[in-house]
Every structure is written in structure tokens, then in C-alpha cells.
Amino acid sequence: MTARPKNSSVGLDESEILRRGVDTFAELGYEATTMRELARRLGVSHNFIHDRYGSKMAFWRAAVDFAFAGVQADRDALVVETADDAERLRRVIQQLFRLAAHETQISRLVADESARDSERLDYLHRGFIQPFWDSIEPTIAALIAAGRVPNVPTHVLYFAIVGPAIAVSQSAIVDRLDPAAAPVADLDRDTLADALSAIVIRGLLGDE
Template sequence: MTDGTQAEAGTSPARGKYAPVQLDESEILRRGLDTFAELGYAATTVRELARRLDASHNFINDRYGSKENFWRAAVDFALRDAQPALNQLLAECLDDDERLRKVVVQLYRLAANASGLNRLMSDESTRDSSRLDYLHQRFVKPFWDSIEPTVNSLMAAGRIPRVPAHILYFAVTGPALALAQDPIADRLNPAASPTAEQDRSSMADALSGLVLHGLLPRPG
């Protein structure tokens, strides 16, 4: 069958090895991130990525070199604005109390509105891997280094408990990671509309308010 008769029959010719992908770079990376978040890294095959991108099975290796390089590109895309936004927020705050409060609120809003990234980070945080090293170097360490002086100052003032750094990290970020757990949220609150359809920022604010009430109660 010729290409012309295939088109008349309503079918598509097989995609050639170097056929162009009809997506811009941001959409390619967004779909990649969502696939890794949904399936996990190990279960995400190059073939499955190609299928979701409507690309040839060689596309990922041809453009990015490997599945892991593509994963890194997707993570970089998702996190590209996170640290600059945090740095700006820290610079604008007047005192340590306000600084930590606003950081927690911003972190939870990011987690709620970027559920794919949130799910990916939650999954990767349980595995000792080069990918976790990458997340730590690119996001976790810069984030924690940015707020550590604030945390130390609040500990010294008796405003938050003196605990090891990783315990405080879990106290701050653990609830934020839970904002990606829509299926269990829907089962716990079946009378509400589906969690995915709710105002994600309002959900984040309610949860961050609850966490901050315990972690950093207001004086008086």
C-alpha cells in the first residue's frame, strides 16, 4: 500500500526513525515527567516514552543520549524556577519567623500544583540511587542550605524544637509530599468533589497552616 492510499484509508504510515516530533521541548519534558511520576523510573521504558510522545523508539536516545539523561532534563525543566523564587522570597522577608512561614506556604503550593514532580520526588526519596543524588544536589541541598540559617536562628531563640536536621526536614516536607496522594484523599473524604478538581492552592494553604500551627506557634 502506498502512502497515498494509506492516507485515503485513514491510517498513518509508520513513523520513520528521524521523523520530526510534533511537540515543543517544554511539552516533551512535561510528558516525560508525568510518565516517570506515574510509572516510576524502572517501569518507564524508552518505548513507552516514545509512545506517549508519538515519536520513534529511537527518539529519546537520539536527542538526550539515554533514558536517565531524559529524566534529568525533565527534572531540570520542572525545577527551573524553584530556587530563584525561594531566594527572592527569603530576601523579601523581614524576620526569621515570617521567612520560615512563607517558605513553608510556598513549598506546599508548589507541591500541590506540580503533582507530577511531587510524586516523582516522593518515590525517588525512598531509593538510594544516582537519581536521588541528582535531586539532592539540584534541589534538596540548595533548598535546605537557603533556609538553614533561619532554622538555626529559630532554634536558638526557642521558637522551634532543637532536633536533627533530617527530622526537621521530614516535618516540613513530609506533609507536602502527601499532597500528591489524591486517591487516598478521595477515599477519606468521599462526599467532597474529586481532590484533583479542587483548588490546589487552598488545599496547600490549609495543610501548611496546620503544620505551622504545631511547628511554629504564634507567640502569645
């Protein structure tokens, strides 16, 4: 029998394969995402993921790398171009919330993986979560020293900033809490993100 070529054509470009991977892992969680289900959603044979990526875990890493591509570079650019500490923190939080509002699957995936100890959380922490925190930690430290931000443990500040951003992806409960409003899917995502980030920013920096 002739071996199937590792990079055989599947009718989808690489970005669409990885996008569907992100969507599936975010929706079902890693453990519940089977190779068979991935194959069904990609419209490929059961062996495709193994042939092209080597394993489900390798495919998960590739999908996560795709989802976060360019995010840290954009944040680093924002940090460099903003001189005032308070304004820098505001803009970073606004950027984070807008990303979470538009890329809800990333938020769902991070929220799910953050709830358990695993090599996947190690990968997210090492590659994306810690670099994010490292990029804003000097700003936060300066604001704490100036008495502008509460002097609380790092994880408390992390939850205060990242937790509400992740919550933007929880549209099902939002529709139930506010049934008179339009479904979340129909709302302007930037408006939603800016409203929530403004609350978080005011909580951190207080009235000016």
C-alpha cells in the same frame, strides 16, 4: 541508510516533551518507564529518546531540570525580601506547599526517588533538595536558637516540612478518606495547600 537527525521534528515543542517525560516518570517510576512507553506517550519512534538525549537517564535529568526550573530562584527571592525569621519560614512553607499542590507530579517523583539509594536521588539531592535546605537552614537555626522551633535533628525537620507537602500529591487516598468532599482534582489547590501548610507552621512555631 541515512542517519536520523538528532533533533528531528516530532510535532511537540521541547517543553511539552519534557512535561510528558516528568508525568511518565512520576506515574510509573524510573525503572518501570521503558523507552517504548516514553515513545508511545510522545508519539515518536522507539529511538527518539536515544537520538535526542542520549539515554533514558539523560532524558530523566532533562525532565527533572525542566520541572524544577525557576523554583529555587523564586525561593531565594522570597528569603531575601522577608526580614523576620518566623515570617520567612511561614512564607517558604506556604510557597513549597502551593508548588506541591499545583505540580503534583514533581512531588510524586521526589517521593518515589527518596525511598531508594540511587544516582537519581544523588542528582535530586545535589541539584534541588540540598539547595532548598541551605536556603532556609539559617532561618531555622535562628528560630531554634530563639526557642521558637524545636531543636531536633535536621532530617526530622525536613520530614516535618517536606513530607506533608509531598502528601498533597496523594489524591487517590484523599478521595477515600473524605468521600463526602469534592474530588481533590476539583478542589482549589491553593486553599488545600494553605490549610495543610497552616497546620505544619503551627506545629513548628506554636501559638503566637
